[in-house]
Amino acid sequence: MKIESITFHQIKMPLVSPFETSFGRETDRECVIVEIQSEGLTGYGECVATRDPGYNYETTGTAMHILSEFVTPLILGKDVKDALDFQEKVSGIRGHHLAKAGVEMALWDLIGKREGKSLRQLFGGTREKVEVGVSVGIQESAQSLVRSVAEYVGQGYARVKIKIKPGRDVEDASAVRQEFPNLRLQVDANSAYTLDDANILKPLDALNLLLIEQPLFEDDIWDHHKLQEQFNTPICLDESVLSPRHARYAIEMKACRVINIKAGRLGGLSQALMVHDLCNENKLPVWCGGMLETGIGRASNISLATLSNFVLPGDISASDRYYALDITNERFVLNADSTIDVPSGNGLGVTVNEDALKKFTLLKKSFIANS
Ligand code: OSB
Ligand code: MG
Numbered sequence: 461m462k463i464e465s466i467t468f469h470q471i472k473m474p475l476v477s478p479f480e481t482s483f484g485r486e487t488d489r490e491c492v493i494v495e496i497q498s499e500g501l502t503g504y505g506e507c508v509a510t511r512d513p514g515y516n517y518e519t520t521g522t523a524m525h526i527l528s529e530f531v532t533p534l535i536l537g538k539d540v541k542d543a544l545d546f547q548e549k550v551s552g553i554r555g556h557h558l559a560k561a562g563v564e565m566a567l568w569d570l571i572g573k574r575e576g577k578s579l580r581q582l583f584g585g586t587r588e589k590v591e592v593g594v595s596v597g598i599q600e601s602a603q604s605l606v607r608s609v610a611e612y613v614g615q616g617y618a619r620v621k622i623k624i625k626p627g628r629d630v631e632d633a634s635a636v637r638q639e640f641p642n643l644r645l646q647v648d649a650n651s652a653y654t655l656d657d658a659n660i661l662k663p664l665d666a667l668n669l670l671l672i673e674q675p676l677f678e679d680d681i682w683d684h685h686k687l688q689e690q691f692n693t694p695i696c697l698d699e700s701v702l703s704p705r706h707a708r709y710a711i712e713m714k715a716c717r718v719i720n721i722k723a724g725r726l727g728g729l730s731q732a733l734m735v736h737d738l739c740n741e742n743k744l745p746v747w748c749g750g751m752l753e754t755g756i757g758r759a760s761n762i763s764l765a766t767l768s769n770f771v772l773p774g775d776i777s778a779s780d781r782y783y784a785l786d787i788t789n790e791r792f793v794l795n796a797d798s799t800i801d802v803p804s805g806n807g808l809g810v811t812v813n814e815d816a817l818k819k820f821t822l823l824k825k826s827f828i829a830n831s
Pocket of ligand 1: 595648698775776
């Protein structure tokens with residue numbers, strides 16, 4: 461595919477309600493939408509970097525910089541055969557996985573459109589709907605958290621994840637568990653604890669949780685092994701698995717029993733597929749994480765989650781859990797069985813609402829190849 465033009469749209473969209481984690485509170489979501497033209501087709505991708513470097517070091521600002529100054533010159537006007545060819549071309553750029561993954565997603569969308577296949581078909585996924593859950597941010601109190609969870613359960617979500625941080629952990633999780641004894645429940649600490657806090661977290665082990673996500677440092681694997689040894693509940697890694705190599709380290713070190721797969725964090729869908737396969741070979745279940753995606757990234761996540769080893773419900777909720785107005789014309793809805801239908805159109809299977817995209821754009825940069 462000859463890359464004829466690339467546009468980066470840095471956008472900011474209002475969330476329907478604030479989302480609070482151990483690293484901060486967001487009322488709007490920023491990200492970068494990637495648009496690539498090739499051979500009469502347009503592909504879209506979503507770079508899930510956020511305004512602040514709270515989840516990891518990348519931001520929408522660093523992504524715009526890396527994408528414009530470093531990624532674009534390596535592919536503009538060039539023939540990019542597939543996702544792996546793209547990864548080879550940008551291999552000299554260290555890190556910046558969220559930035560690279562946004563472009564890789566747009567390439568997959570183009571490949572699907574060119575070949576007349578959906579992402580699910582390109583990945584070899586079998587499901588036509590995927591099991592999903594909802595990720596609930598930290599609320600004002602344990603009581604308001606229970607009310608919030610009750611609302612989502614009422615809407616049909618059969619799996620709930622709650623965010624925890626020091627001072628808002630055992631009490632919050634216990635309150636939810638008491639109200640919902642049979643709910644599929646899990647917690648996510650986003651790296652807010654150290655190994656010395658094991659005693660604080662220990663009561664979580666009695667709450668019949670599906671997993672405890674990323675309790676320790678974002679770059680740690682070994683201390684998670686030490687923590688996992690002390691817990692019956694599976695530890696799940698998110699932030700600290702940045703590549704298939706990290707996944708192998710985590711498996712070999714027995715640092716976790718579950719891995720959260722986010723294509724962005726891993727540097728692209730091609731890398732996400734590799735981690736999926738590696739975990740499958742090692743009998744480690746995986747699930748699809750989320751970064752409050754727009755309809756573009758959501759379509760990608762849902763397509764990825766059709767693969768066989770995604771055995772736990774993903775952090776993939778319906779569009780109305782996040783945005784009153786989205787940048788895709790299609791909106792994802794929750795089915796009564798806590799699933800979401802997989803898009804079946806070519807590529808991502810979604811179309812962009814140009815007016816909405818324009819309305820949310822903070823900064824737009826376009827690059828056109830010399831013909
Ligand atoms: O750690 O999984 C996380 C959102 C932003 C950054 C990090 C995380 C999250 C979520 C939201 O938990 C999941 C979703 O998209 O619904
Ligand atoms: Mg997480």
